[in-house]
Amino acid sequence: MLQRYAPLFMPKTVAVVGASSKGNALPNVFIRRIREFGFAGDIYPIHPTAATIDGIPAFPNLAATPKPIDYAYIAVSAAQIPAMLKVAAGRVRYAQVVSSGFGEVDEGKELQQQVLDAARAGGMRLLGPNCLGIYTPRGKITFTEISPKEVGTVGVISQSGGLGTDIIRRGLSRGVKFSGLVTVGNCADVTPSDLLEFYLADEQTEVIGFYIETAKDGRRLFEMLRAAKARKPVVILKGGRTGQGLAAAASHTGSLAGDDRAWIALSRQTGCVLVDTLDQFIDTLLIFQTLTPQPQHPTKRVVLFGNGGGTSVLATDYFARLGLDVTPFAQPALDALAALKLPPGTSITNPVDCPVSTLQQENGSVAEKILDEIYAKGKPEALVMHLNMSAFAGRTPPEVIENVLKAALRVQTHYPGQAHFLLVLRSDGDPDLEARKRKFRDSALALGIPVYDEMSNAGHALAALQAHERFLHTRGG
Amino acid sequence: MTGVELIAAARKAGRASLDELSGKRLLAGFAVSVPKSVMVADAGAATAAIANLTPPFVVKVMSPDILHKSDAGCVKIGLQNSDQVEQAISAMAALPAIKTARVEGYLVEEMAPGGQEIVVGAVRDPDFGPMIMVGLGGIFVEVLADVAFRICPITRLDAGEMLDELKGSAILNGARGRKAVSRDAIMDVLLKIGGEDGLLMRHAEDFKEADINPLIVSDTGAVAVDARFILV
Numbered sequence: 001m002l003q004r005y006a007p008l009f010m011p012k013t014v015a016v017v018g019a020s021s022k023g024n025a026l027p028n029v030f031i032r033r034i035r036e037f038g039f040a041g042d043i044y045p046i047h048p049t050a051a052t053i054d055g056i057p058a059f060p061n062l063a064a065t066p067k068p069i070d071y072a073y074i075a076v077s078a079a080q081i082p083a084m085l086k087v088a089a090g091r092v093r094y095a096q097v098v099s100s101g102f103g104e105v106d107e108g109k110e111l112q113q114q115v116l117d118a119a120r121a122g123g124m125r126l127l128g129p130n131c132l133g134i135y136t137p138r139g140k141i142t143f144t145e146i147s148p149k150e151v152g153t154v155g156v157i158s159q160s161g162g163l164g165t166d167i168i169r170r171g172l173s174r175g176v177k178f179s180g181l182v183t184v185g186n187c188a189d190v191t192p193s194d195l196l197e198f199y200l201a202d203e204q205t206e207v208i209g210f211y212i213e214t215a216k217d218g219r220r221l222f223e224m225l226r227a228a229k230a231r232k233p234v235v236i237l238k239g240g241r242t243g244q245g246l247a248a249a250a251s252h253t254g255s256l257a258g259d260d261r262a263w264i265a266l267s268r269q270t271g272c273v274l275v276d277t278l279d280q281f282i283d284t285l286l287i288f289q290t291l292t293p294q295p296q297h298p299t300k301r302v303v304l305f306g307n308g309g310g311t312s313v314l315a316t317d318y319f320a321r322l323g324l325d326v327t328p329f330a331q332p333a334l335d336a337l338a339a340l341k342l343p344p345g346t347s348i349t350n351p352v353d354c355p356v357s358t359l360q361q362e363n364g365s366v367a368e369k370i371l372d373e374i375y376a377k378g379k380p381e382a383l384v385m386h387l388n389m390s391a392f393a394g395r396t397p398p399e400v401i402e403n404v405l406k407a408a409l410r411v412q413t414h415y416p417g418q419a420h421f422l423l424v425l426r427s428d429g430d431p432d433l434e435a436r437k438r439k440f441r442d443s444a445l446a447l448g449i450p451v452y453d454e455m456s457n458a459g460h461a462l463a464a465l466q467a468h469e470r471f472l473h474t475r476g477g
Numbered sequence: 478m479t480g481v482e483l484i485a486a487a488r489k490a491g492r493a494s495l496d497e498l499s500g501k502r503l504l505a506g507f508a509v510s511v512p513k514s515v516m517v518a519d520a521g522a523a524t525a526a527i528a529n530l531t532p533p534f535v536v537k538v539m540s541p542d543i544l545h546k547s548d549a550g551c552v553k554i555g556l557q558n559s560d561q562v563e564q565a566i567s568a569m570a571a572l573p574a575i576k577t578a579r580v581e582g583y584l585v586e587e588m589a590p591g592g593q594e595i596v597v598g599a600v601r602d603p604d605f606g607p608m609i610m611v612g613l614g615g616i617f618v619e620v621l622a623d624v625a626f627r628i629c630p631i632t633r634l635d636a637g638e639m640l641d642e643l644k645g646s647a648i649l650n651g652a653r654g655r656k657a658v659s660r661d662a663i664m665d666v667l668l669k670i671g672g673e674d675g676l677l678m679r680h681a682e683d684f685k686e687a688d689i690n691p692l693i694v695s696d697t698g699a700v701a702v703d704a705r706f707i708l709v
């Protein structure tokens with residue numbers, strides 16, 4: 001099975017249809033991008049008349065290339081494509097049709113069927129039409145301008161091309177690293193469940209994300225996810241969930257059924273995590289990428305630690321609404337923290353609210369003593385450390401935040417596997433502060449710590465991790 | 478008749494759904510309890526026909542033209558003896574709505590003992606295939622839409638989680654001084670309908686929608702008192 005997908009994720013020969021001899025069409029950009037990205041295989045521009053495109057020898061059609069084609073990127077007008085694929089029978093493994101004007105509009109439905117028939121008859125798999133391309137760092141292919149070269153562990157399938165680009169770009173700035181991202185558009189042939197099959201088997205992929213509008217072969221998707229028993233976390237961003245009930249229901253049940261009910265059912269039965277926004281999608285992929293689920297003791301007790309009283313109170317409410325338990329410590333932990341004799345203004349009950357004046361003591365290493373007692377006596381399953389960088393700015397030496405962070409990491413190593421550690425770096429948009437935050441974020445991510453912009457982001461991600469752990473706890477294996 | 482035969486007969490008769498008696502026979506074929514019943518042609522035939530049934534009785538008119546029986550005065554409950562059954566049938570037969578309808582007969586059933594009303598439903602989702610639903614009866618379903626859906630087939634674990642998911646699930650445990658009802662009995666019915674070898678998996682292509690409404694659940698068992706199966 002993995003073998004079947006190798007020509008898509010690691011092609012050796014790539015044909016590009018639609019590049020112009022003047023060098024400014026989308027396919028020309030694609031050629032430039034994959035060369036810049038380091039693609040070292042053969043590139044075959046396809047052009048009816050030109051001898052070369054961007055300095056590369058061109059060929060008149062898909063049957064005329066020196067070697068068979070692993071991956072063909074096709075961006076010409078829809079009406080030309082069926083005939084083009086017929087000519088290429090037996091010579092193309094994967095054809096990605098970027099062009100639109102097919103099944104997404106009424107007049108293109110017939111044309112989409114013709115493209116599909118030509119692909120099937122010619123023994124090729126069809127991606128799209130109406131999509132943007134594939135990003136596969138291991139194969140050095142990308143459709144988007146900013147594409148990290150590092151091969152990560154998150155595999156994504158997106159039914160929207162534009163959103164696929166957003167996922168890569170926003171994911172990059174938050175630390176998500178991809179094993180692949182395929183935009184599948186109208187899914188005339190290759191469906192989300194086909195790629196799920198690949199990602200489940202692919203050793204490089206540890207976390208799977210979907211942006212889905214219509215399931216296509218939903219039954220197969222359900223059965224595949226059910227059989228997988230959430231052994232890899234699957235995060236689903238579902239578009240079009242608000243449709244209410246069947247259009248012409250003849251029963252109570254029919255009037256109550258709707259798309260949302262089906263996807264909620266799917267998530268309950270298969271352990272997938274459903275999210276509502278692009279940000280939640282990225283945040284959730286990040287937590288699964290960085291933290292190891294603990295099905296033996298699913299996350300329950302959460303300790304909030306940081307500066308900002310109001311922030312702590314609001315976060316406690318928010319976390320509680322997400323089903324996360326932020327209850328005050330029992331007496332042993334309270335006694336141990338009280339014995340540290342922290343300055344007035346410090347609240348030690350959980351949430352643990354330490355103003356900057358407390359955190360800057362001992363140049364920031366006081367955090368180690370506090371956290372040590374929290375881990376030893378409070379025994380949380382997760383600790384969310386939040387630092388309001390604005391409150392530190394101008395009041396403390398620059399190394400204080402760094403020392404607080406280092407202290408937290410040292411405590412983590414004293415209690416291996418005890419608690420998930422999440423970091424929230426809060427800022428106010430000030431450019432200097434944002435630049436510092438960027439640096440902290442990068443160094444924390446390099447150590448495998450998920451970093452979030454706000455408490456609510458961290459809360460949603462942690463709730464998703466909790467749901468996944470609970471599913472594995474009751475149904476895994 | 479088997480389920481396949483019941484469905485074939487309904488299709489042959491040009492019906493869009495199974496009539497109540499066929500629906501209950503289908504359920505009985507999957508070991509879901511339904512009330513003991515007989516069909517009678519008219520009031521005069523009732524007394525002899527119901528000799529083996531235990532009162533109290535319920536009478537319902539059976540007509541392909543009348544879909545919402547309770548709205549049209551076409552259901553009478555709490556009948557204590559055969560005289561009352563005969564009177565009820567005669568009175569129904571005189572109703573304008575029934576006079577003008579094609580009447581196939583009158584269904585006389587043993588009335589199920591009281592309990593918590595539950596709705597068990599089904600839909601065929603265009604993407605995922607058969608789905609099963611459960612909710613508490615009355616306003617919980619009709620006003621609050623407090624229901625849980627699952628894709629078939631479900632497991633016993635799924636069935637339990639469906640009940641836990643209902644906002645009103647505490648009612649099953651006996652809220653407000655009422656007796657707790659049998660969760661096991663509800664889960665049994667959910668599995669007989671939506672389980673691996675259940676009705677919906679065996680008839681995945683046959684039904685567009687279905688309502689078992691109500692399923693009356695006591696502390697020991699569950700009885701399907703009304704059932705509608707809409708054919709694809």
